Amino acid sequence: MSVKNIEELFIHELSDIYSAEKQLTRALPKLARAADNPALADGFTTHLAETQGQVERIDRIVEMLDIRLKRIKCAAMEGLVEEGKEIIDSIDAGALRDAALIGGAQKVEHYEIAAYGTLAALAKQLGYKDALKLLLETLQEEKATDEKLTMLAEQGGNQRAAREQKAA
DSSP: OOOOSHHHHHHHHHHHHHHHHHHHHHHHHHHHHHOSSHHHHHHHHHHHHHHHHHHHHHHHHHHHHTOOOOOOOOHHHHHHHHHHHHHHHHSOTTHHHHHHHHHHHHHHHHHHHHHHHHHHHHHHHHTOHHHHHHHHHHHHHHHHHHHHHHHHIIIIIHHHHHHHHHHO
16 A cells, blocks of 8 residues: 555545445444344344445545545454454354344454544545535544444343353
8 A cells, every 4th residue: 555645545545435335334234133132133124225325425435535445344344344244153143142243243344433433534634524524424424323332231231241151
């Protein structure tokens, strides 16, 4: 990766999160199927539709700025998706798996929050006002998803996992 200026950094970071979002669109249906709690499964399905909208926003930014994304694979998201697969493969279906899936999903959200925050700061610095609006819209969605995951964990998901462990 040879980045020589802030505009190239913006394009690189946008390319990276585009790859991350594309990987996530493939992972979310698997997470939804693996979730035992219907509210968690619905949350993953809802976030899939949101993620597809976020990909479309990136496409709009690319078009409005007349830039070309780099063909890169987001290694961070690749690792987070792999962690999700390991959860599914190593923990039996039930509350404990759901708790682990929530934790993994929050790692994803925190990564995305950091990425979109960085992109918003770069867009602001570059004067990309229209792109900034779209990036901030996505950033708010990511924060809202993180809050929903926290509520799922706090409203019984983690307690259910603890109860199941004690009963075993």
